Amino acid sequence: MVDLKAQYHRIKPELDEAIAHVIENAHFINGPDCRLLEQEFAAYCGVSHAVGVANGTDALILALRAYGIGSGDEVVTVANTFIATGEAILLNAARPAFVDVDEASFTMDPRRVEKAITPRTKLILPVHLYGHPADMEPVLDIAKRHGLPVLEDAAQAHGGAIGVRRVGSFGHSASFSFYPGKNLGAYGDAGMVVSNDVDFIARLRQIANHGGGSHKYDNVVVGTNSRLDTLQAAIQRVKLRPLDTCNGERLGRAAAYTNALLGIPGLVLPAERPDVTSAWHLYALRVKGNREGLEKHLASKGIATARHYPKPIHLQPALASVGGKEGDLPVSEMLSREILQVPLYPELPFETIARIASEIRAFLAG
Numbered sequence: 271m272v273d274l275k276a277q278y279h280r281i282k283p284e285l286d287e288a289i290a291h292v293i294e295n296a297h298f299i300n301g302p303d304c305r306l307l308e309q310e311f312a313a314y315c316g317v318s319h320a321v322g323v324a325n326g327t328d329a330l331i332l333a334l335r336a337y338g339i340g341s342g343d344e345v346v347t348v349a350n351t352f353i354a355t356g357e358a359i360l361l362n363a364a365r366p367a368f369v370d371v372d373e374a375s376f377t378m379d380p381r382r383v384e385k386a387i388t389p390r391t392k393l394i395l396p397v398h399l400y401g402h403p404a405d406m407e408p409v410l411d412i413a414k415r416h417g418l419p420v421l422e423d424a425a426q427a428h429g430g431a432i433g434v435r436r437v438g439s440f441g442h443s444a445s446f447s448f449y450p451g452k453n454l455g456a457y458g459d460a461g462m463v464v465s466n467d468v469d470f471i472a473r474l475r476q477i478a479n480h481g482g483g484s485h486k487y488d489n490v491v492v493g494t495n496s497r498l499d500t501l502q503a504a505i506q507r508v509k510l511r512p513l514d515t516c517n518g519e520r521l522g523r524a525a526a527y528t529n530a531l532l533g534i535p536g537l538v539l540p541a542e543r544p545d546v547t548s549a550w551h552l553y554a555l556r557v558k559g560n561r562e563g564l565e566k567h568l569a570s571k572g573i574a575t576a577r578h579y580p581k582p583i584h585l586q587p588a589l590a591s592v593g594g595k596e597g598d599l600p601v602s603e604m605l606s607r608e609i610l611q612v613p614l615y616p617e618l619p620f621e622t623i624a625r626i627a628s629e630i631r632a633f634l635a636g
């Protein structure tokens with residue numbers, strides 16, 4: 271689905287130098303690259319502050335903790351997402367209130383948000399899925415009316431934008447994953463939270479570093495060890511520079527798929543909403559007919575595919591305590607039965623796209 275070696279070889283000298291620099295200086299924990307990446311990534315998102323953490327799951331868990339979310343609280347979110355979005359809520363002893371998604375953008379349907387708000391609601395958590403920014407304006411309007419903060423789960427959407435504003439700058443805060451396959455992927459686990467709220471960022475930084483006070487052994491709240499590794503920060507600083515170029519290359523490849531796949535009966539192609547720039551993390555087809563047959567056909571031709579996600583998280587056994595059942599979220603459930611991703615990454619050759627598209631056409635259009 272991705273070729274991480276191709277990406278490494280594009281910027282190998284800069285990456286090797288950055289890695290060697292960290293090792294030579296033995297700045298493994300909280301080294302200068304950590305602070306610099308926080309500043310650079312916050313500026314990239316169009317916000318003033320950021321805190322690096324160990325991964326995108328911790329970014330969500332710790333952000334919810336920094337809001338003081340706990341037992342009895344509810345968080346309005348979506349089930350058409352990776353399990354981490356739900357885990358983070360449950361690990362804070364709160365309850366996800368799932369709303370369905372908009373079929374065209376795969377993201378939170380703003381028309382459903384207001385109905386999900388109760389006196390227990392403490393936060394709204396939209397997810398920018400596959401790189402497509404959620405429809406933030408109506409979500410922010412509702413949040414404002416109810417006095418609720420919005421945390422964007424931007425794990426899949428580094429560089430995605432609505433108008434000229436990048437994701438991460440809409441909510442009160444946003445969480446990112448730097449998992450290797452992401453648009454801005456580390457060489458291991460890493461994550462970040464961004465926000466304009468200095469106090470929120472300070473609370474989060476404290477929790478992520480053993481609840482530390484002004485002195486190393488001054489522990490003022492119960493925290494944890496979820497620091498961003500200096501090696502990963504150094505790598506991310508190098509990889510941040512060509513991120514827009516790489517996202518542009520993803521966009522070009524998404525357009526090539528769309529051109530080559532237009533007009534195939536039973537196939538719905540992903541599209542950007544007007545005024546939205548997707549980060550094109552994944553190219554998500556919807557197969558109305560024989561998805562399994564298509565998967566098998568492509569596998570027989572050596573073409574990788576994936577289902578992100580085969581089950582919406584309200585139906586995952588891990589979240590059974592929330593009481594979700596089949597039929598609760600018809601659009602999310604429909605998408606899980608139809609969705610199929612084909613390879614998409616900046617270095618993907620256009621000839622490969624043409625070959626994948628012609629195999630899809632051959633199978634579905636006979």
Ligand SMILES: Cc1ncc(COP(=O)(O)O)c(C=O)c1O
Pocket residue numbers: 325326327328351352354355397423425426446447448449459460461
């Ligand atoms: C939407 C979403 N949220 C959160 C995460 C968690 O990130 P990580 O794998 O870095 O913990 C992911 C990772 O795939 C994700 O896709």
